[in-house]
Amino acid sequence: MSKEPDQPARYREPRQARSAATLARVLRAAEDIASSSGLEEMTITGVAERAGVSVGTIYRRFEGKEQLITALTERMLEQREQYMAEQLRAAEPSLSGVMDAYAHALLQSFADSSNLFPELLRARVTGALDRGAHTITEIHRLLLEAAAPYTGQIRRSTPQTALDTVARAILGACFHNSVRPDPATGEAAQRQYADELSDMAIAYLRTPDRRGTTQS
DSSP states (O other), rough: OOOOOOOOOOOOOOOOOHHHHHHHHHHHHHHHHHHHGGGGGOHHHHHHHHHOOOHHHHHHTOSSSSHHHHHHHHHHHHHHHHHHHHHHHHHOOHHHHHHHHHHHHHHHHHHTTTTHHHHHOOOOOOOOHHHHHHHHHHHHHHHHHHHGGGGOOOSSSSHHHHHHHHHHHHHHHHHHHHSSSSSOOOOHHEEEHHHHHHHHHHHHHTTTTTTTOOOO
16 A cells, blocks of 8 residues: 655644734735745745744744745635635626626736736645646636526537636636736736637637537
8 A cells, every 4th residue: 555645734824813914914025025026036034024023933834935835825826716706796797797707807816916826826836736726626616606697698509618618718818918928918908808808708608519509
């Protein structure tokens, strides 16, 4: 019987409000530094200075930089899950309204913190890929849930498969925009880009399959 690989030790969660506030300040400082200088340039000492805490305070909660990056990844991904959920709940009650909300919210999620979000997803730290995959799965679930009342408007033969296709396409486009050398930046450019992604998705969802089969 093969031995399962040891699971990495998790950083110590705060139990008191004051400790939680300190942790939030540390993670915010880490995010600020990583956003402006990149993960490679982020150091425990630099984070401590930016957060206004001692180096020892950080090491009492994290074993090192890798655990700090893991915690930062979790924080940012949780925030994005919550943001996507809020935006989809507030979407106009129609298929186009849901796709608009999905495209605009997802593009904004990737645009926040410049290239930090995709860099965190690519970070070679234990559990980062698994946590990123969890968020992608959750965002996908949120879209399917929000679009469920409007699947009758979809003319593809298998609406669930069609929604899966557009979810992946928009996710890929938003990720690509965040890493390309000439991304859509600024409110107007991002709004136009998200509108185009949504229009593309709606056009596909409302176009019958090539074989001519349609949703009755």
